[in-house]
Amino acid sequence: NAGVTQTPKFQVLKTGQSMTLQCAQDMNHEYMSWYRQDPGMGLRLIHYSVGAGITDQGEVPNGYNVSRSTTEDFPLRLLSAAPSQTSVYFCASSPTGADGELFFGEGSRLTVL
């Protein structure tokens, strides 16, 4: 029972490099989202999607791109990494998009030097 799977778990980048954080869920959930977790700031919503082909911005979208070509996958792209993007990133999904019970992946720790 895989649930929400994130890869990689750890990544170190240099400023200006690009990368993609992968997120896949096998629960046929329509809603998917990305959060970042920073000390003293809790979790903040980056982008979210209510279904394949539909994405929207959250609270802190700058510097990140997303796409949703399938129900299962919701990758997060950093086009030009900055030290301010050093964080732990969580992908989450929900079956209905309307009841607040999110299923989280184990997180991806990103360090930008």
Place this chain on the structure above:
Amino acid sequence: GNSVTQMEGPVTLSEEAFLTINCTYTATGYPSLFWYVQYPGEGLQLLLKATKADDKGSNKGFEATYRKETTSFHLEKGSVQVSDSAVYFCALSLYNTDKLIFGTGTRLQVFP
């Protein structure tokens, strides 16, 4: 704006002690309220929720009551265990969406 405020941690308790973690919120409209728990090295998981005033959410011995008059959703447990050591997040959602607004989290450490 909409926000969630939690008491700062860490909260350090001995096993079998009583736990309270305070949470207050500011919201336009009528939010749903949640407590999520994050065990070491894991993602967050839903602990309990309440969707309207005076509702009580409960799970695994934890309880929280939605208090509209004090805009609070304090988490309580009568007797904590070492296995309860984790970070606890209070959160709200508006208009029945999954766009949750989280508090900063409170770390709980329980010692034998």
